[in-house]
Amino acid sequence: MIPINITTPLTEKVRKSLKAGDEILLSGTILTARDAAHKRLHDLLSKGKSLPVNLKGTVIYYAGPTPPRPGRPIGSCGPTTSSRMDPFTPELIKLGLGAMIGKGDRSDEVIQAIKKHKCVYFLAIGGIGALLSTKVKSARAILYKDLGPEAVYKLEVKDFPLIVGIDSKGRNIYAKSGRKKK
Amino acid sequence: MRTLDVAKIKEAVTELCLKANFELRQDILRALKVALKKESKIGARNILKAIIENAKLAKRKRIAICQDTGFVSVFLEIGSSVILTGGDLATAVNKGVEEAYKKGYLRKSVVDDALLRKNTGTNAPCIIHINLVEGDRIGIIVSPKGFGSENKGAIKMFKPTATERDIINFILEVVKNAGPDACPPFVLGLGIGGTFDHAVHLSKKALLRPIEFRHKKKHFRLLKKDLLKAVNSLGIGPMGLGGKTTALGVNVEEFPTHIAGLPVAVSISCHATRSAERTI
Numbered sequence: 035m036i037p038i039n040i041t042t043p044l045t046e047k048v049r050k051s052l053k054a055g056d057e058i059l060l061s062g063t064i065l066t067a068r069d070a071a072h073k074r075l076h077d078l079l080s081k082g083k084s085l086p087v088n089l090k091g092t093v094i095y096y097a098g099p100t101p102p103r104p105g106r107p108i109g110s111c112g113p114t115t116s117s118r119m120d121p122f123t124p125e126l127i128k129l130g131l132g133a134m135i136g137k138g139d140r141s142d143e144v145i146q147a148i149k150k151h152k153c154v155y156f157l158a159i160g161g162i163g164a165l166l167s168t169k170v171k172s173a174r175a176i177l178y179k180d181l182g183p184e185a186v187y188k189l190e191v192k193d194f195p196l197i198v199g200i201d202s203k204g205r206n207i208y209a210k211s212g213r214k215k216k
Numbered sequence: 217m218r219t220l221d222v223a224k225i226k227e228a229v230t231e232l233c234l235k236a237n238f239e240l241r242q243d244i245l246r247a248l249k250v251a252l253k254k255e256s257k258i259g260a261r262n263i264l265k266a267i268i269e270n271a272k273l274a275k276r277k278r279i280a281i282c283q284d285t286g287f288v289s290v291f292l293e294i295g296s297s298v299i300l301t302g303g304d305l306a307t308a309v310n311k312g313v314e315e316a317y318k319k320g321y322l323r324k325s326v327v328d329d330a331l332l333r334k335n336t337g338t339n340a341p342c343i344i345h346i347n348l349v350e351g352d353r354i355g356i357i358v359s360p361k362g363f364g365s366e367n368k369g370a371i372k373m374f375k376p377t378a379t380e381r382d383i384i385n386f387i388l389e390v391v392k393n394a395g396p397d398a399c400p401p402f403v404l405g406l407g408i409g410g411t412f413d414h415a416v417h418l419s420k421k422a423l424l425r426p427i428e429f430r431h432k433k434k435h436f437r438l439l440k441k442d443l444l445k446a447v448n449s450l451g452i453g454p455m456g457l458g459g460k461t462t463a464l465g466v467n468v469e470e471f472p473t474h475i476a477g478l479p480v481a482v483s484i485s486c487h488a489t490r491s492a493e494r495t496i
Contacts, residue, residue, distance in 0.1 A: 070333070100280045100323040109321050110280035115364045115397045137364075137455065138397035159263055159455055160364065160399040161488040162270035163283040182335045183323045197457070208396060208456060 037195070043091035044132040049154045052198045054205040058156065059193040064093040064135065068114055070184040071177070072122040079125055086177055087186070089131045096136035098183040099173065100163070108173040108189070110163030113137040116155070120144050127153045139208045140200060149204035156196040157207070169194040218352040219299045220496070222308035225354065228494050229290060229312025232358035234320045236492040237280045240271035243426035244403070244489055247464040251401060260459030267454070267487055278320070282488045285322040286360030288313050288342035289420065293355035296348055306344055314338040325363075345417070357424050359491040365402070365484045368394035371416055374478040380439060383408075383480055384446055390482045391447050391463070396456020399486035402463045403427060404447070407481040408436075410471035415479035418469035423485050424493075427465025440466045454487075 035057050040048055042062030052058070065087065067075070075085055096116050100109030116136030123134070124147035131153055137160040140148075148155060158166065170189050177186035200206045245268070252264045274281040290309050294300075302308075317324055317339035326340065327333040349355075370390045374382060387404070394402065407418025431437045444466050453459025464487065473479060 098283060098323060098325075100283050100285060101321045103278070103321050109323070110274070110283040110285075112283050114284070115367070117397060137399070139395065139456075157455070157457075159266055161282045161486055162266050164274035164277065164279040164281060165266060165270040167279060168273075182337065183325065184335070 039193070042093055042132075044093060044154070045091065046152050049132065049152055050202050052154055052201050054198050054201045054207045056198040058196040058198060060093070060156070060196055061192050061194070062190070064095045064189050064191055064194075065176075066095045066097045066099070066187040066189065068096050068098050068184055069118055070181050071186050072119050074178060075126065076122045085129070089126055089129045091130065091132040093133045093135065094126070094131060095189065096134065099167075099187065100183075102173070106167075108167050108170045111167050111170060112160055112163035113158040116140060123147065127151050135196060139206070145200055145204050145206060148200050148202065152202040154198060154202055155200040157199040158194075158196055166194070217297050217299055219301050220354065221302035222300050222305050223302050224496055225305065225356065226308040226312040226315070228356050228496055229309050229358060230316040230319070232356060232492040232494060233288060233313055233316030233322070233360060236358055236360055236490040237285050237320060237322055238278050239275050239492075240281055241426075241489065241491065243428060244464060244487070245271060247427055248487070251461040251464060255459050255461060257453070257459050259457050260454045260461065263454035263457070264461070280320070280322055281490065282362055282486075283323055284325060284362035284364060285317070285339070286362045286490065287326060287366070288339065289345065289359045289361065290342050291345045291347070291357040291359070291421070291424065293347045293349045295351035295353045297352040298354060309344055310340040310342060313342045314340045353495050355493065355495045357491055357493040359420075359424060361490070362486060362488070365394065365398040365486040368398045368484040369416070369419070369482060371412065371479065371481040373412065374480055376476060376478050378478055380442070383439075384443055386480060387443060387482050388446060388450065390484065391450065391452070394484045395452060398484050399488065400452050400456055400463070401454055401461040401487050403485040403487075403489040404443070404463055404466045405483035405485060406466065406468045407483070408468060408470045408479070409473040410479060411473075412479055414471060415481040416483075418471060419481035419483040422467040422469040423483055423489060424491050425467050427467060429467055431468055433470075436468045436470060440468055
């Protein structure tokens with residue numbers, strides 16, 4: 035399969051063109067956020083406050099990288115388990131989130147939200163963070179710096195290899211491999 | 217009697233934390249290459265190739281194999297004829313961890329309180345297991361384990377009359393539940409026997425042995441073989457995208473148990489199963 039090159043921001047047209055199982059090379063800007071950052075965003079929303087980041091068309095990467103060695107933009111930076119972010123995800127998708135990158139399956143609620151708002155969920159291969167670090171051109175903590183590795187980093191990536199896990203029609207790559215209903 | 221400064225243990229812990237995080241274990245690498253030969257599905261093959269390439273790059277560039285550089289467990293076997301000098305052993309071991317995680321640009325993934333969750337900023341404390349043995353040597357094994365797989369471990373207290381089939385079925389459920397989340401192909405550590413807590417400890421120790429390790433008891437060798445076959449028939453495959461390789465290997469540690477029980481603990485470990493050891 036020849037990978038499809040796509041660039042951020044991900045327009046609805048691009049998102050709708052992707053199918054579960056497609057191999058992707060993603061270039062552009064993505065934001066990291068994992069458990070603690072999601073919790074903070076959720077707490078803001080539940081108090082009726084606005085978010086400190088614009089989610090429209092944004093790609094969120096579930097990742098907490100290792101610190102960079104001097105002269106390098108980033109350390110090891112593979113995906114973390116996505117399902118831990120499931121409880122916080124539908125409300126972010128509703129606000130216009132463009133795509134998510136992680137590893138593993140998602141809840142039915144997340145899949146429904148993806149379908150409804152034409153979002154997309156990408157898989158990155160877990161446990162190959164050294165290799166993935168070569169696809170990151172720059173990294174900068176932009177939010178929640180007190181969280182250390184769990185801060186929100188803005189990454190510039192070039193040809194970051196991904197697989198479409200769940201597409202905008204709700205088709206799920208794991209459905210074939212005996213997905214367990216959660 | 218032999219006297220040994222705890223500073224030597226601290227240095228060894230630092231060195232082993234770095235080695236474990238940068239150099240994929242040789243037994244795991246061998247198993248990945250064998251798995252690559254067996255897989256015919258192109259997707260599964262590509263993932264295994266990427267994992268092997270990642271291991272080479274991590275070693276060459278001294279970048280962590282995986283960004284989850286783990287919670288560190290340190291297993292010490294202390295010879296009873298060693299007198300430790302130079303301060304407190306636990307402090308020295310923790311200092312060793314701190315130094316490695318700073319010097320090696322490894323991720324600090326430890327929070328100071330499970331409920332309040334403030335990062336300690338050092339990746340300490342670690343968990344220290346001490347075993348007293350004969351002799352005047354100290355064996356050190358360092359095992360940093362990521363929580364993608366750690367979250368998927370399980371224990372079941374079986375009835376003493378349970379069959380091997382019951383045990384295998386339970387383990388298959390644990391593996392299915394770990395599914396694509398815990399970075400398959402897995403290494404499975406089984407702890408069988410002992411008590412509720414000891415079985416889990418044994419399952420962790422099982423992960424430290426090379427996966428080709430031959431159990432001295434025949435029925436445990438058979439269990440290992442049957443289990444590996446059953447797990448690899450699940451078809452979960454590398455990253456859960458299908459394939460013949462759901463587990464790279466299984467190891468069992470066992471201990472006598474009580475007439476009323478049969479504890480079985482399963483530690484799930486990802487394809488980046490890390491540990492390093494040294495004797496001083």
